Amino acid sequence: MATLLFRSWQSLKSPTSLRLGGRRLSHHGTCPLPSRCSYPAACSSSSSPAAIGLEAETLLGFISGKMKATEVAHLVWKSILQKGDCAIDATCGNGHDSLALLRMIADDSGHGFVYAFDIQNSAIESTRSLLEESTDLDLKNYINLSLLCHSKIEDVVPKDAVIRLMAFNLGYLPGGDKGIITIAETTLPALQAASRVVASGGLISILVYVGHPGGRDELEAVQTFASNLPTESWSCCKLERLNRPAAPILVLLFKK
Numbered sequence: 001m002a003t004l005l006f007r008s009w010q011s012l013k014s015p016t017s018l019r020l021g022g023r024r025l026s027h028h029g030t031c032p033l034p035s036r037c038s039y040p041a042a043c044s045s046s047s048s049p050a051a052i053g054l055e056a057e058t059l060l061g062f063i064s065g066k067m068k069a070t071e072v073a074h075l076v077w078k079s080i081l082q083k084g085d086c087a088i089d090a091t092c093g094n095g096h097d098s099l100a101l102l103r104m105i106a107d108d109s110g111h112g113f114v115y116a117f118d119i120q121n122s123a124i125e126s127t128r129s130l131l132e133e134s135t136d137l138d139l140k141n142y143i144n145l146s147l148l149c150h151s152k153i154e155d156v157v158p159k160d161a162v163i164r165l166m167a168f169n170l171g172y173l174p175g176g177d178k179g180i181i182t183i184a185e186t187t188l189p190a191l192q193a194a195s196r197v198v199a200s201g202g203l204i205s206i207l208v209y210v211g212h213p214g215g216r217d218e219l220e221a222v223q224t225f226a227s228n229l230p231t232e233s234w235s236c237c238k239l240e241r242l243n244r245p246a247a248p249i250l251v252l253l254f255k256k
């Protein structure tokens with residue numbers, strides 16, 4: 001299982017270089033480890049099995065159960081994104097993902113933009129308050145909050161925008177009405193739209209919750225969609241905890 005996971009993961013970073021924390025790093029550089037690396041021994045020998053970068057550290061964090069799927073997702077986004085990029089938060093909810101995205105891509109000179117969507121006014125307002133209290137950015141220059149179904153992203157996102165990431169955090173709004181959930185009928189057209197707007201080298205990240213009624217059906221729909229994407233242009237994988245069947249599942253679709 002671990003081998004398979006590593007294989008899928010490596011196909012995610014198939015180019016010879018990868019961006020980490022806004023820098024593009026070579027796989028063959030002297031020390032690919034970011035300063036927060038928790039494996040200092042790796043810095044002394046690049047041939048050591050412990051000589052791993054952020055991607056493997058992230059994967060090991062998930063495998064060992066120390067890292068939650070949301071944390072893994074954010075670290076993967078960080079490897080894909082750099083300052084000045086554009087991203088979409090398809091389900092902004094309480095705003096935690098929009099905030100994480102803004103921190104990854106907004107720079108001081110007004111570059112970097114997040115298009116955020118939710119169908120609940122309370123979610124849009126909750127996201128707005130979180131962003132206002134958590135950042136000094138002049139938000140109108142960096143984020144557009146749309147009270148709109150994510151299947152309609154192409155009505156909002158400019159045709160020429162280079163979208164590096166589209167993130168879905170499915171299910172219901174934490175602390176909100178558990179009866180309002182994402183459903184396959186709109187998640188699927190949104191994924192189809194995502195597959196059109198995400199740029200080459202970009203990612204669709206989908207965190208799927210299966211603990212509520214309808215969650216498993218939505219997972220099935222997401223998996224079927226992912227399985228049918230052509231291998232020439234997409235690499236699709238999922239991270240799933242086999243002995244915690246109710247834990248969220250992270251599905252990652254990388255556009256080659």
Ligand code: SAH
Nearest residue numbers: 091093094095096097118119149150169173
């Ligand atoms: N990313 C959020 C959590 C999202 S919860 C956070 O970090 O806090 C899922 C959200 O999806 C809910 O707020 C719900 O209102 C929203 N949602 C449900 N169906 C949707 C749709 N068709 N389009 C956009 N958002 C939708």
